[in-house]
Amino acid sequence: MNSSTASDGDHGSREGVAKDLAPGCTSDDIEEGARYVATVNGVVEYGVFVDLSEVVSGLVHESKLDSTYEIGDEIVVELVEIRENGDLGFEEVATDPDRVNRADIAHGDSARIGSLGDRTGDAVYLEGDVVQIKQTAGPTVFSIRDGTGIVPCAAFEAAGVRAYPDIELDDTVRVSGTVEAHDDAPQLEVETVSILDGEERETVRARVDEAVEAAATPTDPEPLIEWPAFDALREDLAAVARRLRRAVLEGRPIRVRHHADGDGMCAALPVQLALENLISEVHADPDAPRHLFKRLPSKAPYYEMEDVTRDLNFALEDEVRHGQRLPLLFMVDNGSTEEDTPAYRALAQYDIPILAVDHHHPDPDAVGPLLEEHVNPYLHGEDYRITTGMMCVELARMIDPSITDDLEHVPAVAGLADRSKADAMERYLELAESAGYDESALNDIVEALDYAAHWLRYSSGPNLISDALDLDCDDPERHAELVDFLASRARRDVEDQLENAEGHVEHERLDNGAHLYRLDVENHARRFTYPAPGKTTGELHDRKVTETGDPVITIGYGPDFSVLRSDGVRLDIPNMVTELQAELDGAGVSGGGHLVVGSIKFVPGARERVLDALVDKMESAELDADLRSTLLRDDG
Amino acid sequence: MNSSTASDGDHGSREGVAKDLAPGCTSDDIEEGARYVATVNGVVEYGVFVDLSEVVSGLVHESKLDSTYEIGDEIVVELVEIRENGDLGFEEVATDPDRVNRADIAHGDSARIGSLGDRTGDAVYLEGDVVQIKQTAGPTVFSIRDGTGIVPCAAFEAAGVRAYPDIELDDTVRVSGTVEAHDDAPQLEVETVSILDGEERETVRARVDEAVEAAATPTDPEPLIEWPAFDALREDLAAVARRLRRAVLEGRPIRVRHHADGDGMCAALPVQLALENLISEVHADPDAPRHLFKRLPSKAPYYEMEDVTRDLNFALEDEVRHGQRLPLLFMVDNGSTEEDTPAYRALAQYDIPILAVDHHHPDPDAVGPLLEEHVNPYLHGEDYRITTGMMCVELARMIDPSITDDLEHVPAVAGLADRSKADAMERYLELAESAGYDESALNDIVEALDYAAHWLRYSSGPNLISDALDLDCDDPERHAELVDFLASRARRDVEDQLENAEGHVEHERLDNGAHLYRLDVENHARRFTYPAPGKTTGELHDRKVTETGDPVITIGYGPDFSVLRSDGVRLDIPNMVTELQAELDGAGVSGGGHLVVGSIKFVPGARERVLDALVDKMESAELDADLRSTLLRDDG
């Protein structure tokens, strides 16, 4: 007779532990000396026959029995002997089967998801977390991760009926079944799923967490160039890389919203490449990169309510229809300002994590509490000269270092696109040169990206942009011809626009000696075509700076907006906006940007008042040769 | 010898009836005394052996034979005896097999679609109507309904080749085959399909009709509150419920077009919930709710030609690609006016049935002939105070009473959204209170819905709106936070807009003593953002009513439109529109609305003339304290 003192903290009143074999278990799954929950299936003179599973059964001799049983009774037994012929000998354990702690035993070998590819046809069990639950017309499909990968497990209850309705997202489970090749990718045909709890859950969870944590650890590649100013940012970027990798490992979709300009594309595309590679590696389903990664350009310099509403709408639909987790949002070359916070707050209602890598002047007090990670050179005393593209190339390499060779020219493109005057530009240009791109070729790419982005509007146009940026180098001639075509079209259209505008530019000399140029871009520029008002104003400004060599301010205005560029004058556009809001009643002023590059919106009826007040402020600004409009393409 | 006098009305020249067994028929499908069409498969001295199917055969003894036959001849026989050993004895019937009326006998049990789930692997036959014919790359899939459900039946002729090309939508058929689990939902693998005609068709059709009619009968739940004014509408709503249920039962897609405002969403969402539940129940295919139900918001206060063109385009594509029936259109909180008739007429070309539940002032002469059902309180001497949301909550309960508990707060939200002054509001508010929503929470929901709808634009945003309206209560905290966020954003944006506008509001005192406020919403309000011109005008009006306590008229105008609100003045905007059309040549006036809430469009060049003429009319209007602008959100 045998009484167990084993006890589980969670179930203090229970008596010991007995293994409960899944129906498919075989003699491979049992061991002498262990206790089992069994069912009586025959009562004979010399004892009772018991079943431990569909194929495991044996005798409890009457000499080992204290109680009497009937067919169908449950009994706790100890396996005392496995005879040479395979017969099993048991003895009764004097424990009430209803009070014993049952340890579910799955049939098959313990397996890791990462190595299921080689095991088609095998019976195995997995232990891990549930990361997606999708109800199909047939089975319920649970996606399980164990840190080595994510695999779909199909459990069938009845057509379209939720199997294991108790199981929820993020439960820790043991799933046993047969490895099948579904569309030839591994999938588990589920025999049983059991939710783990107590110590078992803690053990599995610790193992999964450890594996995920290890797998989430970003690589630490040598930076593309030496650049002390950048070093402070690497740790922040590593945290973002870790968060993104973890999202992939937990089956969470990732949605990237990036500024639809050259630097934004140079930042978002490498990250896309790296993450799609990682998703392919982690997920058994080859369609996973398409389902779990989405990149979307933002036309406005902040995250608009309309965009967040659309994003949320899609996320909730994917949740309902595909049982996906809600996504992680990654803001790229955008997302640092107060104007982003309403959209962030909308996501916060749904506990959607948000990361941002940006080089626009940040308002950390406003956005900080809403972001899980926020990387911005201004937070380290640096500035916009470290562009988002430069940062995200390093970030992409932390996620997937194998793509380094494809990215060597990208930071230089990003820097030229945002006219970065960073010291490091020279080294980036050299690096690009050594990869086969001289400065003129890089400038062509900048123009080509700008032109392509204009016409793509709200599409991400992945392949066209990849070809223009030369991210997959399998057809260098196509890249070269495409860039040549797009860049020359862009330049010709700019030329035409400025030629039309030229005669309508108003010029005056301000009291402080600066030139002020004004252009009504609504009435003296072509509408709804390339270049848009912001680009038109910027190009006009550049010409005037070059022509005069003096301090220059340029204003391009329409019925309800103005675009500002300044070189050599100590402006502070964000501050001017704040002042205008205070001074002008009913003008509906909003906007901002950088010190000397920005845009201002107002209600149409207040245009004259706003422009007059603006010019007054410019009139009294000091000259400052260092303040130059370097982020030209950022607003408009 | 045996001659039959049986005859079928449709085939007067035919001689009697004989059963014609399908090839798969077994001895289960035959009975003594019945006549069969058989084929001679052996001629011996003592008679001929005949086949009735692949496995049913027997002897016609020479004593029972009058004629001589060769192998392959057809013969009509009567089954005179089934011997104990299973041998069959036949006698010849002196009827020309070419002239007999053949009754096709399918193999298997007669089955009802509603219970196929339990019969996987069984040979059965079904009788019912064809409600969809979809040609796939492989088989042709006929969807059959028999009043107990709808099931896909796959018939294979050759890859991508239409099987049974004679069979058309709405034919009554007998389908025999094997029940299979396709993606584990029941599907019939077809052996034979035969079109029924004559008496057989009538019998089956009567049975199906009876079953459908019974299943289409709406439930008659106790109204949520007692409200005598509402009683007259219940019968009309029951007719709509019956029509919608019947559409589901005949596999017809349903397309809901609803007013994109608070009341419209409170009306359309409960109906969506109820219908999706019903579709799930009726259809074996779990994707059916997604394929057969679509809800779309309408921005305009009527059904625009562009919307109907798009709807028709999709419907015709679904018809061609998926063999779907053309849909039923259900107009919700919209659809009662003359302006809806062009769109209705477009649908009429395609015999698409249209229903409307609305509380806007109707033009029954214009829309009546085009609507199958038209529910509107004005048709019963009631008015807009019975909102569409109030009506559709009862309608939804008639379709699926099980959702009652989720809907108790919805009529109160609908009433507040449309500012209903109905007596019943008090009871609706109490009901909502008892369900856990006080008036302030309900008002927050109203603002939240309005704000979310604005940013969703043409998306229906089902999950976001469900969360805001708290239609599925599994996460009350999410609902509360979301509503709080959206409502506070909405209020802040309104506040900002009015602050900008305030200084530009023009005020005058009309001869009749009313205050007239005018705002140029194009020039003195922010464009393309929340709140839109209609909402801006409404909120301004409300403030002025509160501030002055006097009769107030407010006009918000843009280049080609004006929005009107009036309190305490006897206006009749629809009539003013008619007068302006007659008085002002070339002004292109259109529009309308309610007596004291409406909007008017005109060509931009006629703006001054239209506004002047409008003010003249207002000047001479009598005061009337009872006429108040209660349906504020309805136009704009």
Place this chain on the structure above:
Amino acid sequence: MNSSTASDGDHGSREGVAKDLAPGCTSDDIEEGARYVATVNGVVEYGVFVDLSEVVSGLVHESKLDSTYEIGDEIVVELVEIRENGDLGFEEVATDPDRVNRADIAHGDSARIGSLGDRTGDAVYLEGDVVQIKQTAGPTVFSIRDGTGIVPCAAFEAAGVRAYPDIELDDTVRVSGTVEAHDDAPQLEVETVSILDGEERETVRARVDEAVEAAATPTDPEPLIEWPAFDALREDLAAVARRLRRAVLEGRPIRVRHHADGDGMCAALPVQLALENLISEVHADPDAPRHLFKRLPSKAPYYEMEDVTRDLNFALEDEVRHGQRLPLLFMVDNGSTEEDTPAYRALAQYDIPILAVDHHHPDPDAVGPLLEEHVNPYLHGEDYRITTGMMCVELARMIDPSITDDLEHVPAVAGLADRSKADAMERYLELAESAGYDESALNDIVEALDYAAHWLRYSSGPNLISDALDLDCDDPERHAELVDFLASRARRDVEDQLENAEGHVEHERLDNGAHLYRLDVENHARRFTYPAPGKTTGELHDRKVTETGDPVITIGYGPDFSVLRSDGVRLDIPNMVTELQAELDGAGVSGGGHLVVGSIKFVPGARERVLDALVDKMESAELDADLRSTLLRDDG
């Protein structure tokens, strides 16, 4: 001993040729006297046993052996004898197996794709070109064409892993495998694929090319009417038909961009019908027509950068996701002018072939080098009176003559839509009359198409337009009612618009005696509705021509555009645009059209200058009764 002198030009150093059997080859695949690469699988006293495939093996007697071998060694043998009992006798060939030219021998019969439908379960091999390579989650699917059809061939390496990574699009291959019915359409389950080279490739390629060329040859149906002026165009159209048929035969997607007006639809729809029929015939996959054909209307009278960017984006995505070739672009009733060239150049970067059939005044120098085929009556001394619809009906018949009966009324509709004054119109009208459409019915169709196209905006609305044009005649009543409804709505809306405009039309008599009518369509016409400014101006002009009987010019203008119509005056609008560009600085003038029908764009600030300059030019134009605005619907 045997030494071969056979040699392959590509492999000069190699010694002779030996066949290399695929593993599945049987005795059906061998012949006495041929040489084979074999593997030693047994060494006995009296010789060595060799395997030629999994089931073909035999003995090389020691008397026929010069060298010694071990198990696993490769050896070149000649099959000297197939004994009656099936035993095979070989002799060694003294050739180094590493230096012999191996000719891969596939198992099974040589088969043609066009006849695979009857061979399910058979082992066969195909020879042809690779036209699509699609990586699925499971196998890699190669689409192979051999001139008789195109069939998917599924090769499995590992889940989602590219099988045969060396094989590229357009390689010539031999594929052996088993014919299976996938979704019941034929598909080859691949056993082996080998890339053919040298002479073998040339032979197969020649055979495929010949078959494709033969299959691409357009039919040469009798023209619908006799029309000498048209004859010159038939050869050009045959070349287009051949190019389109070839595209189908090589599995290349076809994208049609057509002018969104009556003539454009009358041209594009018959071509769509013919090509979809051909695609169905060629491709085993019944979804092929949907995947490989797309028709899109263009709102502008030229191919806009935004449209080409979108088209390119989709094409690149289909290339990446579905392994499709890049498409062929077919411009219909559009595409002949300099304004099309930027878009064409964008496509040229991707080597996308472009064809155009158009009757607008062409600029062959600009577009010629960018088009593979360019059909335009002006290139043959004819003019717009031969409409694109007339040409494309004949083109469609060259692709699929079986649709002739459905198209007899279409040229007449096209001619009326573009007001063609061609002599042939009378015969086309007679042809339509004999098909059951009198001139009034045809005019109704014209109005109906115009109205439907307006509301469809960027949708192609295939079924709605088909019904309006009566292209599939299965429901003539639906067609009649639909046309009646659309046409009467169109006429009523035009009536309303002109009534509004009437009072605001400015009239003056020019020095040359012509009437000039001007209308501000922005301020005196309803916006965003039917009829749009171009149609409004055209209808106004028509009325004035009828009213006065004199020469008339009509200008409809908005903030940044004007629409021009002229009758009886020798205008040359394209030339006027060129002059204005030279004369007016900063006006941003662009546009053009026909001599007396066109539109001009400018920057809003230059409107007065542009209109004044235009009127000056009109003032001095000569009268010419022959110049009439016949292509009214073409610009607007």
